[in-house]
Amino acid sequence: MDKIKLDAWVGIFVAIGVISLLGLAMKVGNLTSNDIRETYSVIAHFENIGGLKPRAPIKAAGVVVGRVKSIVFDTKAYHAVVKIDIDKRYAFPKDTFANIYTAGLLGEQYVGLEAGGDMNNLAEGDRITQTQDAVVLEKLISQFLYSKASEEE
Amino acid sequence: MSDNLINIENLTFGYGKELLHKGINMEFQRGKVSAIMGGSGSGKTTILKLIGGQIQPKSGSVSIDGQVVHNQNLSGIYKLRRKMGMLFQHGALFTDLSVYENVAFPMREHTDLPENIIKDLVLMKLNAVGLRGAYKLMPTELSGGMARRVALARAIALDPDIIMYDEPFAGLDPISMAVICDLIRTLNDALGATSIIVTHDVAETFSFADYIYFVADGIVAAEGSPKQLMASKLPFVKQFIHSEKDGPVPFHVSAPSYNSDLAL
């Protein structure tokens, strides 16, 4: 085997590998826009988080602005404490509203942020005070049946 | 400086509990061609491996130029091995390298010589074994005798002080055998090296060796120059030299009596 030819083949091989990896990162994983490097974290309390999981997206106006970092249960207040990492590029007012939504009827759950009107912005370690719980399907159905039943009386 | 380059004293070696060598004493003189002869399985090749430090003896010592091989650490053994060249039974050429690269291999590994000098040296070595014209071939394209000669060129690539040959004649036609015989003698004298040959080919060895050791039952059964051995009255030596089928070395492997094995 000619040494130069061999080197060339190995070079081509490595190049194809790098291109594939770049393709995976850019085209498949969308590294460029989804990559959240520097974040600040805030917490939010919910009575019920439904099926929310760590690493679920945080969206504002449909744009992913962060990820759920962790979810713990507060044994004093008996509610869920959700820690949220938000991209440093995006600032939100202190009275921002946090909702737990479901993507589609059966999709995964995410946290939606709706900006308020406060002059001060949320900072590292702050707490989002205004929250709305996840919609639990069973509750909705039972409410619906209950109201139907009371209508008929 | 003593006259002996290699001394083997009271060497014992064995795999597991069985001893293959039971106290061997040998001396190899500088500049001489010595042969170690014996039947198959008598541990001849193992002696070469012990000299090369590839295996550890149970007791006794092998010393080269006063240095005990098995007291050296790995780098010490590697240093000693650079003074040795070894021709393996079937050549052991690197099958993925050409003849040229095979001979150049020790030079590339141990020296920083520029390519043009390596080329000259390789062609010189190949010329010495008469295969300069074959430098482009791959080992698979060579006949058995040619492969052996290339391996010999590789063994002498770094002008070793000691050249060891493991069964250099096995499986060769008479012409190739004569060529190898001639090469062993001339290379030894031209390089001023000390050669050790492990073999069981009587006629060839007796024709050119300076000193011969007979190994049997784990000890040196007889030793001497070819002339002395030809005149030897020892039954084992006689059996070996004249290739008689029965004698001190029995035709049958030790076994329970024939009758009991056949259930008679």
Place this chain on the structure above:
Amino acid sequence: MKILINFFEKVGYSITSRINRLGMATRLFFLIIISSGESFRRFHLTMKEIYFTGVMSLVIIIVSAFFVGMVLGLQGYYTLQKYGSSEAIGVLVALALVRELGPVVTALLFAGRAGTAITAEIGLMKATEQLSAMEMMAVNPVGRIIAPRFWAGVIAMPILASIFSMVGILGGYVVAVIVIGVDEGAFWSQMQANVDFRYDIVNGVIKSLVFGVACTIIALFEGFDAPPTAEGVSRATTRTVVTSSLVILGLDFILTSFMLGG
């Protein structure tokens, strides 16, 4: 009673001999690490082995990846279609390939294509005394022969796995978008929204690195350990494939549970 004792003896023997071999393989691994200097100082040695393990495996990797991707596209489409979410086909193909099939199938093919070649080569070099001859020339065979092959395998495996995933996704694209007619925009955007670089792609690469180390060590060890006969080498080659496959699948489970858990 005697049968029972015989049985336990056999079980015990097979366990102790396996542990023994595991220990020897680990020892070989450390020997390789400490004598690796040469593989990088004289990188062309490693380069040559990358050619034999990596470049020579390229064709089989690309062809299999394309078919695996196409099958994933077809099967995924017919299942997802029942739930009216055929746009999610991109996510399915990409996640299946990047997380699992890319690293695992590549490693299995690698064991069959390159692993067996390594075992047979090392085994034959041993059988024909080439390794012994090298030792007698004061050249350490572990540094000169074994280590470059090890590093070549470790370098080639993640590259091959990345190529596998990418080509597989293209295969899925061909079936889903071009043949079946799923919307192209939905195919890519759904994929991009749901494949995470750090958690999916990087984890896939880490997996393939681990498989690369495991596969190559197994192949090298089996070759190094093979009895120097034709039968011994052929058995060692078979063992390379069997052991590699089992180890790859076992490691995959362990790694996946770590990655999903952490």
